[in-house]
Amino acid sequence: MNFIHQITLIEILVPAIGSGFIFFGIFLFFYLYLKTKIDIYLATFFLGISALMFVFSEFFIIYLGGLRSDRNLGIYFHISQQLGGAWFIFSFPFFIYFVFETKDFFKKVNKILIYLGLFISISITLVAIIKPDLFISTKIPNTKYLIYAANYARGKEGFVYRLRDIILFIIIIYFYIILIFNIIKKVKLNLIFEIFIGLTIAILAAIDDIYFVYFDRYIGYFSQHPFSRFSFGLTIFTMLTMISIIKNFYKKALITEKLYNEIDKLKKDFTLISDNIDEVFWIYNHDLSELYFVSKSFSSIWPLPVEKVMEDKESWKNYIYEEDVSFVETYLTNYNHLSIIEYRINNNEKVIWIRDKFYRIKENNDNLIKWIRVSENITKLKEFQDELFSLYYFDSLTKLKNRKSFNEKVNEVIQLAAREKNSLKIVILTDIDNFSNINDKFGFSFGDEILIQFVDRVKNIIRKTDHFFRIGADEFAIILGNVMEKFTGTFVAEKIIEAIKTPFYVNGEEIYITLCFGISIYPDDANSPEDLVKKAEMALIEAKKNKNSVIYYNNVLNELSYKRINLEILLKKSLQNNNFILHFQPIYKNNKECSKVEVLLRLKDNNNHFISPIEFIPIAESTNLINQIGKIVIENTFKTIKTYFYDKEIVFSINISGKQLEDPEFINYVKIKISEYEISPHKINFEITESILINNMDENISKLYKIKELGIGLSLDDFGTGYSSFARLKLLPFDELKIDKIFIDNIAINNQDKEIVNVIIKLSQSLNMKVVAEGVENEVQFEVLKTLGCNYYQGYYFSKPVPIERLLEI
Structure with a gap:
């Protein structure tokens, strides 16, 4: 085809060379992004794609239109070229967002422009595909282009094309403003200078192209050559932009290399230092999930190679002392508050302390x-501290705590007791009578051996919860905590006196000693630690007047202590002579029919007067006589059932002490007696108080289930006065619950007591447990309880405890 203006070499070289440079840049930045994941490289990649679409298409427009006169195919490259321009509407804001620093407002605006640009670019692309005449016509040529070989393959521009130019012009102006803002603020000047020059060239080139589109001529240099100025300007802009980014990358790479060299040197220095000191250095990430480094000194503390702990960062924990494992794990879990922790590890059966x-x-x-x-071996420090502590707080001969420890412990116990309700604490001071005579006669080493043997005997008597001290040459102190009665001091003293009746043997010599005891009680005798100890000392001075004597500071307690000793003697005689008596208190249903009886133990003194169980049961428990007494009660009850109630549906409820449950032979004894008397276990019910929930709870619960397996019923006695809760109660195998008399007394006149009983009954029903009300003394109480849904009733309103003869009449 004949053209007025034929293709010149410059027209085809500009887009061809430009496409090559841009393609190389695109490939380079895509590679950089894959390797570094830095967003600026991705933004440059997208910018390059838009430029390549424009410049590469320009080459084919010239080639197909000018050299081959194939306008039909060439016009599609014209569309592709102008779509490349359309995609600048997206790629420009995207590039700005990651390359330039802007105020928060412009950041938000730029983010909106990215999404808006993406939408516009996609929309223009869809229009170009579906309705091309609105963008670049595939049928109608631009007549003004027909005389130019380079422009022969271009179609007529539509409305969307002009709209794109307007939007793109706005975006370019926005881009330019951001550039100028960064230049004024002197932000990233080394990065934006080339971009500014390139954009300026591209804008001038675009103006020249627009001028040609609308006025059919070019301005400036090369005006006689009708090639796309914007392709040239865009190539220059894209190349300068890429050069700027690459130059910046190169500078960062040099800085990074320098830093890496410095870091490598520091790492070598650090490794050299860490490998030549005793402490172990560890380096973790922010949440301890990754271990980066462990120094070689690790293997001098842990019996494990460094390579193993680097392979498995948790392997060092396998050597933590068993008792410290939970503590260390818990501490390390809360990694935001790590500071200092001390624990022990095992190294070939040797315990090492770590800080x-x-x-x-x-x-x-x-x-x-x-x-x-930083891990440090502090074993020697701990040993030194322990030695100092031992010298400061312990007696070197007996290994008991010394007077200083005693004074501090008394102070601690009293402070604790002050916060507890109805708390009793007992201080016992004891002195070995005439011990100086032993030292004078046999020597101090001989006397020391007596003291060591004496301490061993006392340790076998007192509880783990009690505290034993040596406070003088032949003076000792005991602090009793968690005691239920004031005469526990007497019980302990009696046991010690009994223990020393056996002679001591040292170097073939047989030695007898006697003791005296002074006792004071908190809060009866004193409220301060100093006064409590002083009162015990005063009681000890009085006790020294007689051998093996026990004196309370309170004279009334001395009299009661005497009475208690007599009671203990009476209990022992009653066991020998079987003087215990059983009484029975009927338990009634709603229809006032007797269905159960509670077995109650009675004891008479030498004057044939009944002694209250409140007085003798605690003594029986503290002297461990309760197990023998309990067996008598069980056997006599079983004998009564077989003799009088073998064919009657009456259940006998026997009180069982926590001490009895602790007896390993108790359940076996019950089995044997059930078999011996050939009675149904369903006729038997054991009443257990809440005190079993204090000590050895798991073991006692296991025994309760074994009792239940025998077919024996279980009742929880005196509910509401002890330690149980419904959350705990649902785990226990009780059949019924007995509400203590304290809640029944005022149930008819006190709404609070009534509501408490109501809640207990309702919750018991939800646990499939029957309810027995204790201490029902009148008709009104009975009617209120019946209304609330109580199942059984026990109290003087129905019957007092009676002997077997009266029970048979009922």
Whole structure:
């Protein structure tokens, strides 16, 4: 085809060379992004794609239109070229967002422009595909282009094309403003200078192209050559932009290399230092999930190679002392508050103390990025501390705590007791009578051996919860905590006196000793630690007047202590002579029909007067006589059932002490007696108080289930006065619950008591447990309880405890 203006070499070289440069740049930045994941490289990649679409299409427009006169195919490259321009509407804001620094407002605006640009670019692309005449016509040529060989393959521009130019012009102006803002603020000048020059050239080139489109001529240099100025300007802009980014990348690479060299040197220095000191250095990430480094000194403390702990960062924990495992795991879980922790490890059966110190490594924005851990072997320090502690707080001969420890413990116990309700604490001071005579006669080493043997005997008597001290040459102290009665001091003293009746043997010599005891009680005798000890000392001075004597500071307690000793003697005689008596209190249903009886133990003194169980049961428990007494009660009850109630549906409820449950032979004894008397276990019910929930709870619950398996019923006695809760109660195998008399007394006149009983009954029903009300004394109480849904009733309103003869009449 004949053209007025034929294709010149410059027209085809400009887009061809430009496409090659841009393609290389696209490939390079795509590679950089894949390797670094830095967004600026992705933004440059998208910018390059838009430029390549424009410039590469320009080459084919010229080639197909000018050299081959194939306008039909060439026009599609014209559309592709102008779509490349359309996609600048998206790629420009995207590039600006990641390359330039802007105020928060412009950041938000730019983010909106990215999404809006993406939408517009996609929309223009769809229009170009579906309705091309609105963008670039595939049928109608631009007549003004027909005389130019380079422009022969271009179609007529439509409305969307002009709209794109307007939007693109706005975006370019916005881009230009951001550039100028960064130049004024002198932000990233080394990065934006080339971009500014390139964009300026591209804008001038675009103006020249627009001028040609609308006025059919070019301005400036090369006006006689009708090639796309914008392709040239865009190539220059894209190349300068890429050069700027690459130059910036190169500078950062040089800086990074320098830093890496410095870091490598520091790492070598650090490794050299860490490998030549005793402490172990660890480096973790921010949440301890990754271990980066462990120094070689690790293997001098842990029996494990460094390589193993680097392979498995948790392997060092396998050597933590068993008792410290839970503590260490819990501490390390809360990694935000790590500071200093001390624990023990096992190294070939040798226990080593470790102190770990944790140091935070933070970024400038205060974000935690790493943890430094320094582990130090402090075994020698601990041994020295223990030695000092032992010298300061312990007696070197007996290994008991000394007077200083005693004074501190008394103070601690009194402070604790002050916060507890109805708390009793007992201080016992004891002195070995005439011990100086032993030292004078046999020598101090001989006397020391007597003291050691004496301490061993006392340790076998007192409880683990009690505290034993040597406070003088031949003086000792005991602090009793968690005691239920004031005469526990007498019980302990009696046991010690009994223990020393056996002679002591040293170097073939047989030695007898006697003791005296002074006792004071908190809060009866004193409220302060100093006064409590002083009162015990005063009682001890009085006790020294007689051998093996026990004196309370309170004279009334001395009289009661005497009475208690007599009661203990009476209990022992009653066991020998079987003087215990059983009484029975009927338990009634709603229809006032007797269905159960509670077995109650009675004891008479030498004057044939009944002694209250409140007085003798605690003594029986504290002297361990309760197990023998309990067996008598069980056997006599079983004998009564077989003799009088073998064929009657009456259940006998027997009170069982916590001490009896602790007896390993108790359940076996019950089995034997059930078999011996050939009675149904369903006729038997054991009443257990809430005190079993204090000590050895798991073991006692297991025994309750074994009792239940025998077919024996279980009742929880005196509910509401002890330690149980419904949350705990649902785990226990009780059939019924007995509400203590304290809640029944005022149930008819006190709404609070009534509501408490109502709640207990309702919750018991939800646990499939029957309810027995104790202490029902009148008709009104009975009617209120019946209304609330109570199942059984026990009290003087129905019957007092009666002997077997009266029970048979009922």
